[in-house]
Structures are given as structure tokens and as C-alpha cells.
Amino acid sequence: MRVRTTFYSWMMAAVGVVWLVQPACGQREGAGVPRSAPAGSAVAEVPEPAREFRGAWVATVANIDWPSEPGLPAASQRAEADAIVRGARERGLNALVLQVRPACDALYRSSIEPWSEFLTGESGKAPDDGYDPLEYWIALCRANGLQLHAWVNPFRARHFQSKKPDAPSHISKARPDLVKTYGEFLWLDPGEKDAQDHAVRVILDIVRRYDIDGVHIDDYFYPYPKAGVAFPDDDSYRRYRLGGGELARGDWRRSNIDGFVERLYRETKAAKPHVKVGVSPFGIWRPDHPAGVKGMDAYEQIFADAKLWLERGWMDYCAPQLYWRVDAPQQPFGPLLDWWVSRNLKGRHVWPGLYASRVLPNEKQRWEPAEVVRQIEERRKRAGSTGEIHFSIKALVGREGGGMGGALSTGPYAGFALPPATPWLRAPALPRVEVEPGRTSRAVLTPAPGAEGQRLVVSSRVGGEWSHRVVWTREAAVVIDAAAGASEVAVRAFGRTGELGPAARAGLGGAR
Incomplete structure (x- = not known):
């Protein structure tokens, strides 16, 4: 028909x-x-x-990129989205990674979680004319020849910049037993099976109902540590040990995240085999990997064994956040990228995250656009990496980008490129x-x-x-x-x- x-x-x-x-x-x-x-x-x-992934994150948490403030009229939200997508196309991008669930909330129509405060100014309040933002972004990206990946934070339940109470349907109210307070955040306990089930259910609901190109999770698994404050998972760990578990707490936490990442990949492929699964881990797996690298130990401190996930092929693309200068003495861009590529045993895509927002005027250690261009040139020297993702879109299409967008569109992104295939x-x-x-x-x-x-x-x-x-x-x-x-x-x-x-x-x- x-x-x-x-x-x-x-x-x-x-x-x-x-x-x-x-x-x-x-x-x-x-x-x-x-x-x-x-x-x-x-x-x-x-x-x-040509083939190259040219992406950018569109952050909605705390209204970093979109919408510019909570509670804008729906027509204004759409106008801002129009400008972002049009600007992305004009600068040579071919993909956007839109944050649709920053804190167990929704920037799309959901029967599972409430509308986001960052969208409408009030948790649980729908857009004023009833539109579905994710549907709108998908249509915009299609019309402009771009891929759209849905970015989800699986375990963060409330951000410190949230101002108003969460709706009664929010997980912190509906299942407070699954949610822990950590510093200024609320966090789903990854050691609770029901918490993992909830996160997977939400993500698969997006995958099944929306025509997205990919689903994307970033570096927030267990929260980044607060000095002297332990994550409060005594209850879930005690039940694990009483049930016969023998792992030390750190190993148990890593096993929780390992199991979640593997399950997310497996169940996404069962739901829609062509939808890509992307992970953007912290850029250093462990210090001295490669030799001489210094920085936070993501394996020990946020219990993220991204090396294992990449080696096992539990993702279609890995976007390690290499947010340092090319010649940073303790976090050199090229050697770090080489290390991640060397762990790509299943032949997935490696597309590093670049910190383009360092060009913005409010950054303490501001970069010139030439630094980001240099990183792209350095990445292109390596056959094992075929693209990058910029954090964030504001630096590329906003007025404060210091020429970053123009440096891309007249430089490395001057010619057309399709995203690489995932055969x-x-x-x-x-x-x-x-x-x-x-x-x-x-x-x-x-x-x-x-x-x-x-x-x-x-x-x-x-x-x-x-x-x-x-x-x-x-x-x-x-x-x-x-x-x-x-x-x-x-x-x-x-x-x-x-x-x-x-x-x-x-x-x-x-x-x-």
C-alpha cells in the first residue's frame, strides 16, 4: 500500500x-x-x-544548551531547536546527541517518568501546546540530514540545579527505597535490581517508540566521589552478602555497572537491532594507562570498567571524554586516544569526546578554536578513530563560541561526510x-x-x-x-x- x-x-x-x-x-x-x-x-x-562521525552533545540538564531556560513557551522551544539543528548542519555536523532524560525525568512524552523541570519549569508539567520535544527533534534532524541519538542518564535522579519539588510520579517519590542522597544529588542505587530494571525499562521505551539512530549513556554510573563521603549503599550490599555474594564492595559495584551495560546493549538489539548503543566514559580508564597518564581512576572511583565494555563489544561506539589539550603533560591527547583504540578488540567505533566548550568566554582556562581543530587533525592521523563528538553544541552554534563553528565549517568540516557504517x-x-x-x-x-x-x-x-x-x-x-x-x-x-x-x-x- x-x-x-x-x-x-x-x-x-x-x-x-x-x-x-x-x-x-x-x-x-x-x-x-x-x-x-x-x-x-x-x-x-x-x-x-567521505565517512566521518561529526557529532555534538545537546545538554538539557540545567539548561546548558536547550531550552535556554525552563518554562519557555513551546513555540520558543521549537524556534531554539530549529536554530540549533540548522546551525549544526551549516557547520558540517551530521549527528546530534540530545539529552532526553537528565535526572529520571523526560523531555519526551512518557507514561513512566514525569516531564522535566528543565523543559517546562515544573516537574510533571507538560509543554503548553502538548507537543512532544523528542518527536520534534527527530523530525528536524531528518529534514536537515542529521542523525539523532537519545542521551540518557541511567542513575542520576535529581540534579543540584533543580529548583522545584519532583512530581509524585518521580521515582524518588514512587520508590524512595531505590533512591539515595549523595551530596547535592539524588541517585538511583545501581546495586538495587529494581533500580536497574527501571532504568532499562525507560531506555527501551524510548528505543521502541521513537525512530532514533542511537541511544547514548555518558560517564555517570556511580556518582563522582565527594571527599570523605561514601555512597550510601550499605543496605543493598548487605543483602548481596547475605545472599551468598563474595565480592568486595568495589568489585560488586563494578559488577553492577558491567551487568547494566551488557544488558542495555543486549536488550536494545533485541528491541531494534539497527539502533546504535553509545557510551561516553571518563577519558582515563586508570592512571598510567597509557604510561605516564595522571588523573582520576574511573575504575576505582566511579566503578566504570569501560575497558571491559569496549573489549567485549557491549557498545557500538565509544566516545571517551578526552577533554585535555593535545600537548597536556599528564593527559596527552594522542597517546590516550591510541590507548582506547588499542582496546577496541571487537572493531567498534571510537569517536572521542572533545571539549569544544573550552572556547566559551566564561571558561577559566579558555582555549582558542585552533586547539579543537588541532585535536581533530590529530585524531584523523589514526585509522582506528573515525569521528568525534563535541561538548557541547553551544560552542559551535552560539554567539559566544569565539569562531568555533566557523573554524569547523571552513576547516576540517568544509566537505560533506556521512557517518561511518556499522556493518x-x-x-x-x-x-x-x-x-x-x-x-x-x-x-x-x-x-x-x-x-x-x-x-x-x-x-x-x-x-x-x-x-x-x-x-x-x-x-x-x-x-x-x-x-x-x-x-x-x-x-x-x-x-x-x-x-x-x-x-x-x-x-x-x-x-x-
């Missing part, structure tokens, strides 16, 4: 018709049959777009693609079975140069817009795990 919906306004200038046809029975996943060139003709290959994941079958030449406003789409939408890479040839862009659509009728002055257009299906189908081509004066 064909389904017709409204065209995106930016797809309306027609220069070619694209037909996406369901693959024939028995054809392998990802196969497509392009229109063949006439016999005896010499047709140059359509170049493959170890199972994805929906690609459609076949055919292109009709000539100027027309009509196209036909028959999606592959079970597809939530189709992505295309549209390539245009102007003279001897090719340019590329991503188009996403649910349309039965699709209009493809080639670059101005193009003599030829090529279209490829772009799968959910990043695989590209063969190019179907049309000369704008005749078929190719």
Missing part, C-alpha cells in the same frame, strides 16, 4: 524522479539494482562520500532505486517491509565535481532536488546502519 503525506518544503524544486522499489524475494540485504548505462558507454563512477548490526533491507531523467514534480516510493522511513544520498555532478546530501522521507511521492547547474544526479539508498546501495543515475538531459 502506498502512503502519501505532505512534502518537506525544502524538497520541492524537482529535477528528477526517484522510484524506490521493494527488493525481490531472496535478494541480499542492502542490494539494489541501478539503471544500467547504455551498452558501450563510458560512465565515470559516482564517488563515495556488524542488522538493519532493514534497502530498497532498489531507479531514477527518471528530466524535470518533473512526480516520484513514486514503495518502502522496504517494516521501514520507518527511507534515507537517500543524493549526489549531483556540476562539471567534474560531485556534491552530496542526505534526504529522508516517508513519502510515496518523492521529489529530488539536484544542485544548481547539475548535469547529472545519482541516488543511492542509505540504510539505517550506514550501508549504501548502488547508485541509480540520470543525466538531466537524458538517462545514464
Whole structure:
């Protein structure tokens, strides 16, 4: 059955018709049959777009990035989101990592947890016109050719910058036995099975209901330690020992987080195999790994054994937070990145987190944009790392970024890049693609079975140069817009795990 919906306004200038046809029975996943060139003709290959993950975190906790303040009218929230996504595209990014659950709350419609105070100014209060922010961000990113990853904090239950009481449905009120006070925070106790069950249930609810590209957790597992203050998990540890457990408390805490990370990966793949799972750990696993590195011991102090998770392949990408200068004497960027790459035994992606916000004027040890560009250049020297994620988007698209966004868009991100493929994941079958030449406003789409939408890479040839862009659509009728002055257009299906189908081509004066 064909389904017709409204065209995106930016797809309306027609220069070619694209037909996406369901693959024939028995054809392998990802196969497509392009229109063949006439016999005896010499047709140059359509170049493959570059591959590089160019992401940025969009932090909602404490209104770091979005919305700019709690309780803004929904229309203002959407306008700010529009500006962020448009700015991200203009600066050459191809992915955003949006924080949707900062503290056991929701910046999306949820029947499990209350609306976030950072969104509406009051825990449990819905946006004033009933819109779903996550749905809106997904649609925005699709329209601008970007991936959208949903960022979740699994165990933090209240941030110290929250101002108002939590709603009655908040986990701290509904299950206070699972929540501990630690300093100025509330925290789910990872040693409580019900706490882990709750976190996994929330994340899988997002994965199942939303058409996201990835789910993402950062470095907050057990809280960062407060001097002289122990995390109050005596009760859960005592029950563990009474039940026959023999691990020392530190090992037990690590086993809690290890089990959570493995379970999250396994159950996400059972729910939607193509959704990527990303983890962004603290940038130092343990001091002296590699030799000479100094800093916090994440293994001992927040009980995060990210080395194990990467070695076991319990993630699709690892984004260690390498928030130091290239030449930092105790945390050198290159050797740290090399160490993480060396632990990537399963061939996952390694995309370091870069502290782009150090360019902001309120930073005590402010960087110039050239430092971040230098880090990208250093990362590109290593075949084992194919992208980065910037913290945070404010530094790239905000007015206070000191030229950071421009340094990217005119420098390392000047050319187009697709996110790297994740070929170890199972994805929906690609459609076949055919292109009709000539100027027309009509196209036909028959999606592959079970597809939530189709992505295309549209390539245009102007003279001897090719340019590329991503188009996403649910349309039965699709209009493809080639670059101005193009003599030829090529279209490829772009799968959910990043695989590209063969190019179907049309000369704008005749078929190719």
C-alpha cells in the first residue's frame, strides 16, 4: 500500500524522479539494482562520500544548551531547536546527541517518568501546546540530514540545579527505597535490581517508540566521589552478602555497572537491532594507562570498567571524554586516544569526546578554536578513530563560541561526510532505486517491509565535481532536488546502519 503525506518544503524544486522499489524475494540485504548505462558507454563512477562521525552533545540538564531556560513557551522551544539543528548542519555536523532524560525525568512524552523541570519549569508539567520535544527533534534532524541519538542518564535522579519539588510520579517519590542522597544529588542505587530494571525499562521505551539512530549513556554510573563521603549503599550490599555474594564492595559495584551495560546493549538489539548503543566514559580508564597518564581512576572511583565494555563489544561506539589539550603533560591527547583504540578488540567505533566548550568566554582556562581543530587533525592521523563528538553544541552554534563553528565549517568540516557504517548490526533491507531523467514534480516510493522511513544520498555532478546530501522521507511521492547547474544526479539508498546501495543515475538531459 502506498502512503502519501505532505512534502518537506525544502524538497520541492524537482529535477528528477526517484522510484524506490521493494527488493525481490531472496535478494541480499542492502542490494539494489541501478539503471544500467547504455551498452558501450563510458560512465565515470559516482564517488563515495567521505565517512566521518561529526557529532555534538545537546545538554538539557540545567539548561546548558536547550531550552535556554525552563518554562519557555513551546513555540520558543521549537524556534531554539530549529536554530540549533540548522546551525549544526551549516557547520558540517551530521549527528546530534540530545539529552532526553537528565535526572529520571523526560523531555519526551512518557507514561513512566514525569516531564522535566528543565523543559517546562515544573516537574510533571507538560509543554503548553502538548507537543512532544523528542518527536520534534527527530523530525528536524531528518529534514536537515542529521542523525539523532537519545542521551540518557541511567542513575542520576535529581540534579543540584533543580529548583522545584519532583512530581509524585518521580521515582524518588514512587520508590524512595531505590533512591539515595549523595551530596547535592539524588541517585538511583545501581546495586538495587529494581533500580536497574527501571532504568532499562525507560531506555527501551524510548528505543521502541521513537525512530532514533542511537541511544547514548555518558560517564555517570556511580556518582563522582565527594571527599570523605561514601555512597550510601550499605543496605543493598548487605543483602548481596547475605545472599551468598563474595565480592568486595568495589568489585560488586563494578559488577553492577558491567551487568547494566551488557544488558542495555543486549536488550536494545533485541528491541531494534539497527539502533546504535553509545557510551561516553571518563577519558582515563586508570592512571598510567597509557604510561605516564595522571588523573582520576574511573575504575576505582566511579566503578566504570569501560575497558571491559569496549573489549567485549557491549557498545557500538565509544566516545571517551578526552577533554585535555593535545600537548597536556599528564593527559596527552594522542597517546590516550591510541590507548582506547588499542582496546577496541571487537572493531567498534571510537569517536572521542572533545571539549569544544573550552572556547566559551566564561571558561577559566579558555582555549582558542585552533586547539579543537588541532585535536581533530590529530585524531584523523589514526585509522582506528573515525569521528568525534563535541561538548557541547553551544560552542559551535552560539554567539559566544569565539569562531568555533566557523573554524569547523571552513576547516576540517568544509566537505560533506556521512557517518561511518556499522556493518556488524542488522538493519532493514534497502530498497532498489531507479531514477527518471528530466524535470518533473512526480516520484513514486514503495518502502522496504517494516521501514520507518527511507534515507537517500543524493549526489549531483556540476562539471567534474560531485556534491552530496542526505534526504529522508516517508513519502510515496518523492521529489529530488539536484544542485544548481547539475548535469547529472545519482541516488543511492542509505540504510539505517550506514550501508549504501548502488547508485541509480540520470543525466538531466537524458538517462545514464
